[in-house]
Amino acid sequence: MLSNSSKYALTAVLFLAANTDEHQKKMVKDLSISTGIPKAYLAKLLQQLSKHQIISATKGPKGGYYLTDDNRNLPVFSLIEVIDGTHRMETCVLGIEECNAERPCPLHDHVYPARRAFLDTLKKMTIGELSRDLKNGSSFLTAQQ
Amino acid sequence: MLSNSSKYALTAVLFLAANTDEHQKKMVKDLSISTGIPKAYLAKLLQQLSKHQIISATKGPKGGYYLTDDNRNLPVFSLIEVIDGTHRMETCVLGIEECNAERPCPLHDHVYPARRAFLDTLKKMTIGELSRDLKNGSSFLTAQQ
DNA sequence: GATAAAGTATGATAAATATCATATTTCGGA
């Protein structure tokens, strides 16, 4: 469903959402340690996201990555769009390009409603909203210590 | 969700379900043409499925692949299990190994019900059942001619 | 039984994805 890259990206961004702001930034190294995502790989992902203004960054000492309120108000899907593009999420389960409601594949009707609901969630829900549970301790990004 | 390989495999098997039996077999070459799946790649997939008795085959002239009633009564999931293994379908959207209802990732509650429903469908529904729509013309594996 | 038509087994190549490395740019602080 999601590529490995966007799993990593989303994990890191949710971590940023819960743990940073304009005055509290995190550098790649620390993010890598906190999330368990390989540092250099994570760095590339964050660069892409930063270039597309999904997340914010400042260079130099005391710099790092962080999320502004604007960033937090972006739908989760916008991040996935940058990393995976839009096609991957919307394509047929069997990979049949012409599959649609009028000419469905054998799995279409069994999958489409659930997939639609998931996509809608990703498009409606913002990064900030999704990170709320994380902040108040009712969801988690890492294993228990 | 499904790997490319199991998409191909499922497509081919559904085609077999709708178009073969003990007396009407299909050889790889024709399957490849009908489904648009690369011949040599498809051959490998069918060999795996045949070895695990998900589909049936006879060698030699007049031979080919086909489905028996026993094959048709297998749940769709059994095929995916052979090709992708069981882990891929059941793992967390964010790839967090320890994610579960008690300690959910931020997406868990938004995804889990839909995923559960899809998995249940794959485990309950048989290959024969899923191919029924194909036979009566209400679902399709290929583009319109 | 010889022949040819099929699947079977195995391995090689190609493409995509994940991962690592390194040089460059920007910027805060002594």
Place this chain on the structure above:
DNA sequence: TCCGAAATATGATATTTATCATACTTTATC
């Protein structure tokens, strides 16, 4: 104003996945 700490840009390597090729085995038919 210079040094070092950070992101940024770019490219190299490794791993996985997809694809192709080829030699081998089985079996129906003549």
